[in-house]
C-alpha cells in the first residue's frame with residue numbers, strides 16, 4: 001500500500017490553489033513536487049499551492065507562533081516561493097474553518113509577509129488585512145506587442161507593476177510574462193497588472209503573475225491596483241483622513257479593497273473549497289508524464 005497525502009482544492013475569485021494540510025511539516029514539497037501538483041494536465045492543477053503548517057513546526061514561522069498558530073507556506077504554481085498571496089490567505093482561512101481549526105470571526109495567519117488578520121464573515125466573504133502598500137521609486141515600462149505603458153511600482157509584500165490601459169484586450173494573450181524595462185528593477189520578476197476604469201472608484205484588471213502566468217485573479221495585485229488608482233485619482237487617505245474603497249473586477253469575480261487613514265489595506269471577497277482527495281505519494285515522487 002502506498003502512502004497517501006491528503007489534499008484539497010480551493011479558489012478565491014478563481015485564483016485557484018492546491019491545499020496540502022501538513023500540520024507538523026513532515027511532507028517534503030520540493031519545487032518540482034509543487035509544479036507537478038499544480039500542473040493542470042498531469043497533476044491536480046492550480047495557480048499556486050497552500051502548504052498548511054503549524055507556525056511552530058516551520059523554521060520560517062517559528063517567530064510568529066505566539067501570535068498565529070498556522071503558517072501559510074505559499075508556493076507559486078511553478079514551484080517558486082513568493083512573499084505573499086492575498087487570495088491564498090483567504091482560501092487558507094476557509095480551509096482552517098472547514099477543518100475545524102477556525103470559526104467565523106477573527107483569526108491570525110502567519111505568512112512570509114508577516115502575520116495577517118483575517119475575518120471570516122457569517123455571510124460568506126473573507127476579509128484580510130493586507131498591511132500597507134509601499135511605492136518604490138520610479139516607474140517601469142511594460143510592453144505588449146507594439147504598445148507600451150508606464151507602470152507604477154507597488155509593493156504589497158510582493159512586487160507589482162500597475163499599468164493603466166485603454167482596453168484590457170491590449171494586454172494580448174499573456175502567454176508569456178510581458179517584458180518590462182529597465183529589467184534590473186525586478187531581477188526576480190514582477191506581477192504585472194493591466195487596468196481599465198469601469199466607473200467612479202471601480203476598475204477592472206487582467207494580471208500576469210510571476211511564477212503562475214495569467215490568472216483569473218490576484219489579491220495582492222487587486223490591492224496594488226486599488227492604491228495606484230487612488231493616487232492617480234488624487235485620493236490619499238493618509239492626507240484626507242478618510243478611507244477610500246475601490247471595487248476591483250477581476251476575470252474570476254470581484255474584490256473590494258479599502259485603504260484606511262492609517263494606510264492599512266483590507267481586501268474582501270469570496271473563498272471556496274471545491275474538492276478534497278488523496279494523492280499517491282509514489283506518483284508525486286515519480287510523476288508519470
Ligand SMILES: N[C@@H](CCC[C@H](N)C(=O)O)C(=O)O
Nearest residue numbers: 082085086087158218219220
Ligand atoms: N495570487 C496571489 C499572488 C501570488 C504570488 C505572486 N505570483 C508572486 O510571485 O508574487 C495573490 O492573490 O496575491
